[in-house]
Each structure stands twice: as C-alpha cells, then as structure tokens.
Amino acid sequence: MAWITDMQHVLDYIEENIDGEINFDEMVELTGNGLYHLQRSFSLLTGMTLTEYIRQRKLTLAAVDLRRGMKVIDTAVKYGYDSQDGFTRAFVRFHGILPSEVHNPTSRLNACSPLHVNLTLKGGIMMEYRMEHKPSIRLLGIRQHFEGVPFGKDRENQEGNLFMSTRAVQWLLRGMSYESSNTDVVAITDINEEDYSFWYCAQPDDWSFDHLYDQSVTGIDFMDRFGLETLEVPEGNYAVFQTPHKKNPVESYMKLREEIATEWLPGSGYTLRDAPELAIYHWYSDPNKEKRTIEIWIPVC
Numbered sequence: 001m002a003w004i005t006d007m008q009h010v011l012d013y014i015e016e017n018i019d020g021e022i023n024f025d026e027m028v029e030l031t032g033n034g035l036y037h038l039q040r041s042f043s044l045l046t047g048m049t050l051t052e053y054i055r056q057r058k059l060t061l062a063a064v065d066l067r068r069g070m071k072v073i074d075t076a077v078k079y080g081y082d083s084q085d086g087f088t089r090a091f092v093r094f095h096g097i098l099p100s101e102v103h104n105p106t107s108r109l110n111a112c113s114p115l116h117v118n119l120t121l122k123g124g125i126m127m128e129y130r131m132e133h134k135p136s137i138r139l140l141g142i143r144q145h146f147e148g149v150p151f152g153k154d155r156e157n158q159e160g161n162l163f164m165s166t167r168a169v170q171w172l173l174r175g176m177s178y179e180s181s182n183t184d185v186v187a188i189t190d191i192n193e194e195d196y197s198f199w200y201c202a203q204p205d206d207w208s209f210d211h212l213y214d215q216s217v218t219g220i221d222f223m224d225r226f227g228l229e230t231l232e233v234p235e236g237n238y239a240v241f242q243t244p245h246k247k248n249p250v251e252s253y254m255k256l257r258e259e260i261a262t263e264w265l266p267g268s269g270y271t272l273r274d275a276p277e278l279a280i281y282h283w284y285s286d287p288n289k290e291k292r293t294i295e296i297w298i299p300v301c
Contacts, residue, residue, distance in 0.1 A: 005117075006030060006031040006032070006033075007031070007041070007042075007045070007117055008116070008117040009030040009031070010027050010030055010031060010038065010042075011114065011115050011116065011117065013026065013027055013030060014027075014053075014054060014057065015057075015114055018054075018057055018058060018061060018079075019058075019061065019078050019079060020080075021080070022054055022080075033271065036191075036274060037271065037272060037274075038050070039191065039192065040191050040272055041265075041272060043149035043150070043151075043191065044149075044150075044151065044260075044261035044265070044272075045261050045262060046115065047149060047151060047258075048149060049148075049149055049194060051194070053112070053115065055090065055094075056094060056112035057112055057114065058079040058080065059079075059090060059091055059094040059095065059110075059112075060110070060111045060112045060113075061079070062075050062078075062079050062087075062091065062099075063091075063095060063102055063109045063111075065078065066099055066102045067102050067103065072084055072087070072088070072099045072100065075087065075099070076088075087099070094110055095109050095110050096108070096110070097109075127241070127259060127260070127263065127264050128241070128242075129239050129240060129241045129264070130239075130240050131237060131238070131239055131240070132237070132238050132240055132297075133235075133236070133237050133238075134233070134235065134236060134237075134238050134297075135235050136232070136233060136234050136235040137203060137232075137233045138203070138209065138230060138231070138232055138233070139185065139187065139199070139201040139202065139203055139230070139231040139232075139233060140173065140176065140201060140202055140203070140204055140209065140212075140228055140229070140230055140231075141173060141185075141187070141199045141200050141201030141202065141228065141229060141231060142166060142169050142173075142199070142200050142226070142227055142228060142229070143197050143198070143199050143229050143231075144158075144162055144197070144198050145195055145197065145198075146158045146159075146195060146196055146197070146198045147194065147195050148194075148195070149191070149196070150188045150191060150196055150198075150277070151254065151257050151258065151261070155254075156250070156254075158198070159198065162198065162200065163200075166200065168226075169200070169226050169227075169228075170184070170200060172226065173200065173201065173202035173228075174202060176202050176204040176208055177202040177203060177204070182282065182283070183280050183281060183282050183283070184200065184280075184281035184283060185200070185201040185202060185203065185278065185279075185280055185281075186198070186199065186200060186201070186278065186279040186280075186281065187199035187201055187231055187233075187276040187277065187278050187279075188276060188277040188278075188279075189231070189276045189277075199229075199231055199276075201231060209230075212228070231276065233275065233276050233278075234275050236273055236275055236299055236301065237273070237299070237300055237301060238278070238297045238298060238299055238300065239260075239264075239268070239270065239297075239298045239300050240295055240296070240297050240298075241256055241260060241264075241295070241296045241298070242293055242294070242295050242296070243256055243293050243294045243295075243296075244293070245290070245291040245292065245293045246290065246291075246292060246293075247290050247292060248292070249292050249293055249294050250294070252294075253279070253294045253296070256296060257296060260296065260298060265298075268300075270300035270301065271300065271301060272298070272299065272300060272301075273299040273300055273301040274299075275299035276299070277296075277297065277298060277299060278295075278296075278297035279294055279295065279296055279297065280294065280295040280297070281294050282294065282295070
C-alpha cells in the first residue's frame, strides 16, 4: 500500500509544480526508492516516461493559457522552456498546430489529463506466477537502442524490425545456446526516461565464451563483425509469468505485461530489483506452432 501512496504523492507533486520547477530529486525523496525505481515503475504503470507525462501536462495547460490571451513567449517561460522556438516545436509535436493558431475555430487541441491512483475494486483478477531464485548467469547477445518505454506502443515495431533483420546472428546464438535451441531469450536493460536497451541473447557454456574469437575453433576470422556483447545477470529473485499457449502469443504477452504492472506489482508486496528483465520465447517446440508461449521474468526483491 505504501508503494501506491508514494506514487500518488509524486503525481500530486507534479500537479502542484506544473507551472514551476519540477525537481526529480524531490520526487525521489517522496518515494525513498531512488530515481531508477521511480522512472521504471512509472513507465511500467503508464506506458510513457515520467518526462513525457510532465511535458504533455505542461503543453495541455499551455494551450489553455494561450486561448486565454497569454503571449507565446510568456507561456514558454511559465512552463520552463528556454526559448520561444523550443516551446513552439514542442507545442506543434503535441498539438499539431502552432501556438498562434489556438484561436482558430477549426483548430483541434490535444489534452493529457492528470493521472491519479484509483483505488477501486477493479482488481481481484487471478494471476498465476511462480517465484524462482536465479543464480548469476552470463548471456551473449546483440543489443539495440529502442526509443520510448519497454511496453509502450513503439516496442512492437522496433522488436519486429530487429527480429526480421538479424536472422544470421539469431541462428548463430541459438546454436550456441547452453540450455535449448528451441527458445529465444530477450532482455531489457538500461531503462531511462527516453529509451532502453533491447537484447537478443543466448546462454553459451564457459568453453564457448572462452573460444568465441578463436579462429582455430570457429573456422572464421570475422566473429567480431557480429557485434556480440556479454550481459551479466546478477543473482536474485524473479517472479515468472506465462502467456496462454497459442500460435501467436505476442498480443497476450503485452496484455499480461500490463496486468503485471497495474494489477500484480502494486499489491504483491514485492518491489522491482535493478536487474535485467527477461522474456523467454518458446517458439519451436510445437511443430504446428499452436502451443507457443512466452515467459516473463520480472526481477523483484
């Protein structure tokens, strides 16, 4: 319950200071959990970054002030923009019109309403999960920079592009997998306000790691061109969830991930741990592809 109360305190702080200086350090003090935890929790719950939400709220109220007759430069200063040009660019991206066009009768404006923690009887859903203590492991994979938040609207397209454009590396990593060649392993790391890292990984054994660039073993002299990187996953507890078995479980994956953030995590008694989040794609075990499933591994403490 304290976790929910802390988030409401953050939302209240934003609204109280929306036309002044919003200090991230002060928001962190309201939660007592650190900036990383605050940013990650917010993005998991809302599908947007904390910075994006603040920007949208400022631009929503800026449009109201402009319609009431405030000058563009004064509005820009009020909502923390260093220049009128910077404010105008942000305003156009959000509203689709120039600040000077707000009085046009045909103009349409966007609005982001304030977020509130709504304690109702909406929950009560049954969510099956298991707890696993995972030892530290070493993964090998390719990493790409993804924009937005890990479970926002931009995730699906970026992930699809990665899977379609890196087939050779996927085949290589799958063949090196210590556990099973019938699964794909995905990791999410480096989450911040604007972007994160998306990994496609495998878990080779120690011998494979030691001889990764040994030409006498690999038979090729261009292993370094694959851009492989090592990801260290620290020891710790994971809450593991699983999608229903179906031909295409990706849609179920996104829905389940949202339920984990909005339904399970707030009332679970656990908090997020600073470790990679993992997803295990069980794609290849069923010849008819009707029993595919995805496991979601949430690092908790």
